[in-house]
Amino acid sequence: MLELVTLPPAFGMRNVSPFCLKIEMLLTALEVPFTASEEANPGKAPKGKLPYLVAEGQTIADSELIAEYLDGITDGRVYRGMTSQQKAHGVALTRLAEDHLYWMVVASRWLDDAWWPNVVSGFFHIAPKPVRPLVAGLARRQVRQTFNLQGLGRHTLKEQKEFAARDLQALEDAVPESGFLFGETPNIFDFTIAGMMAGAYDNQPATWITGLALGYKKLHAYTERVQETIGVYGRALDSSEA
Template identity: 30%
Template sequence: MITLYSYPGLFGLEDNNPFGLKVFAFLKLSGLPFEHRHVIDTSVAPRGQLPYLVDDDATIGDSDSIVAHLKRRYALTLDDPLTPLQHDLDLLVRRTLDDLYWVMSYSRWRDDRYWPLFRAALLAALPDADPDVLEHARQYNFERYRYQGIGRYEPDDAYARGIGDLQAVTNLLADGPFMFGATPASIDAAVYGFVANILFYDIDTPLKRFVVAQARLVEHCHAMRERMGQSRSP
């Protein structure tokens, strides 16, 4: 039995964290049956991070490691048609999305213009959430941003970095709707996890304004949702 542990959903998405939504999308694309459990406490998670996956006797953390485990254990063929160059592009896009993560997180927890709206959305979605715990989490994130580096950026410079990441992904989508043509690969689950958490994010950040204006990114989200058996929008 496969069980995915990830953060709670928000704005109609199954996880408000892009890495958890990435794994959710990969599982849906692969057709593997699984149970999805939403948690906040990361104390028992590998490396103290979500998402993580329990697959019978195996517990795997890190979204890339989870995808690799599932592909290996269940002989999934999603990426078999990819050329060596496409496998390299898959890696480069995932690393670009790792960079984008910090800007997305900054827009939610750090930017004083959007934090009150994000905080209100979390409290509405999670009635048992403690406002003091959220404030503690915010201060903890400030430290993470400072050590990672994005916390030393002025807001406009931070968003320019994230928009640069999004522009590169947009350019690679070409005629799509998926990264490598008409059929989704595992990289499309990663792109969806990030872009959907911007496109369907009900707060008008610079990242959202950019994504909404990119027809390729919007169509990718809609096409992914259709492949997962969902409506085009949450």
């Protein structure tokens, strides 16, 4: 039995990480049996990030490497039916979502002074109260440094919002009015986009990314459609949705 290790719930999200949500969707779609467990401290995970998969005595860290592993054990089902052009298109959208837009989602939580208390309560409640501000502050400093090294952190907030809007427009233009990226059933690239956007739309309380994202109606409907089809949602469902 495979074990998927993810972050615990936070910010109204049952699955707060887009990378964790993507792999949970993929495992569910492939109908590969797995158990799920949580790790609140990414520092304890291989490579210092989540998710990771425990499989047959080995640990696979990083969502893309997990997808490749699952492709191997399912006889190529992760990418089955895609042309080389479709896969190239999917990889390009993945890089846009996970290596660019993602960092502005992170910044909208971690680096917004007004929103920062939610990060402290959502992620650092496990730290002893006397050292909680210190631990949280150190982590925030690392996020800020990474954001600057990535390059987006060197721009003004206005410029960051403009970058985010262009990313969101690209995704809005890329996703279909109905169905999914490459057919009638969602695939790994649908899970990538929907996993990223679920947090942007359903994050509680709303961040500045949420406000921007809500303007992209086709993308929002698509994100809901992927989650509903697989039956795996990023947000914590209320009684009317469950």
